Amino acid sequence: MTMDLSRFNTLADDTIEAIADKVDDLLGDKIDADLQGGILTMTIGGGGGQYVVNKxxxxxxxxxxxxVSGAWHFEWDESGHWLSTREPKLALDAILAQELNDRFGVTVAF
Known part of the structure; x- marks a missing residue:
């Protein structure tokens, strides 16, 4: 059964906003996090690339x-995670946290 659009929007918006807040708090001096219209763009200084999270x-x-790892699509799982459509054991928060941890040497947890 497909998730109701209103519930999806709430879950997706809350997730994207939480990522933006955490990245800004922990890595604000290394990453420019810009949330506009539900699209989070995180630009790494010094030409280090860009992450984009959107719904x-x-x-x-x-x-x-x-x-680092290219394009990913995630669907909500009632266990409370956005799980990859190609690797169902991988979650959005885990992938992003690992990549940021590896890059900046700080513990990022969403």
Whole structure:
């Protein structure tokens, strides 16, 4: 059964806002996090690339574009995680946290 659009929007918006807040708090001096219209763009200084996190309402997915691992699509799982559509054991928060941890040497947990 497809998730109701209103519930999807709430979950996706809350997730994207939480990521923006955490990145700004922990890495604000290294990453420029800009949340506009539900699209989070995180630009790494010094030409280090850009992450983009956004939602796709018709598909009920959150999408991640990573300069490290490429494009990902995630669907909400009732366990409380956005899980990858290609690697269902991988979650959005875990992938992003690991990449940021590896890059900046700080513990990022969403």
């Amino acid at each position: 796709n309402g018709p598909m009920r997915q959150v999408w991640l574009a990573s300069p």
